[in-house]
């Protein structure tokens with residue numbers, strides 16, 4: 001039995017006038033890949049930001065590696081790659097990663113290790129502003145792997161990548177999970193669901209299914225994850241077990 005990496009109880013999040021989540025409960029195990037899937041605007045980024053402690057307007061309990069989300073000791077143990085690559089354009093790939101390694105207190109040699117992991121070895125000396133969008137994203141992903149974090153949170157890491165590269169990255173995610181890390185990976189590409197150990201299907205701020213790829217296909221009788229997702233929505237949840245009420249707009253709510 002894997003130990004828990006994330007435990008959420010009664011999570012509610014308000015962004016502006018929108019209550020994105022309402023009383024959400026879930027758990028994420030170490031040594032596994034949890035896919036956070038759902039359409040654009042469903043709340044994937046908000047959930048990931050709540051777990052890394054970067055989201056305002058959060059109430060409820062979010063415990064990460066036994067500590068409250070966002071607490072200082074977690075800074076080196078949890079990594080987060082956002083959708084926008086956060087790297088320095090005027091530095092090379094290697095310079096970027098050596099800089100981030102230093103900030104994190106990771107060994108200098110870790111920069112080359114993560115460059116190889118994401119397949120950027122041949123571009124290590126290139127300035128980031130000369131890279132393609134997909135390569136740039138992989139520099140950001142490499143930064144998230146520095147220091148061997150125990151929880152790796154990746155927001156749509158495969159967007160804009162060709163199918164070969166996408167497959168390579170999912171293989172890398174699998175290796176990281178086998179080495180004991182917990183990965184949370186968001187995507188709106190439903191086919192990527194099949195690469196995950198566990199799936200959280202989100203729609204309009206409700207967790208409509210907390211399942212595995214096999215169980216999702218079997219219980220819906222669908223041929224592929226996209227059809228299965230539509231079947232879950234039509235049924236109001238997997239086997240009717242919608243986990244949280246949908247999103248509510250509240251006039252006059254703050255921040």
Ligand SMILES: Nc1ncnc2c1ncn2[C@@H]1O[C@H](COP(=O)(O)OP(=O)(O)OP(=O)(O)O)[C@@H](O)[C@H]1O
Pocket residue numbers: 015016017018020038039040041042043044045046047188
């Ligand atoms: N800064 C903000 N202020 C207010 N509401 C926001 C803000 N950012 C996002 N939202 C709202 O929160 C909800 C969830 O957004 P979120 O970014 O979490 O969705 P997502 O599933 O990650 O979408 P995408 O796949 O497009 O990134 C949406 O209704 C969105 O409009």
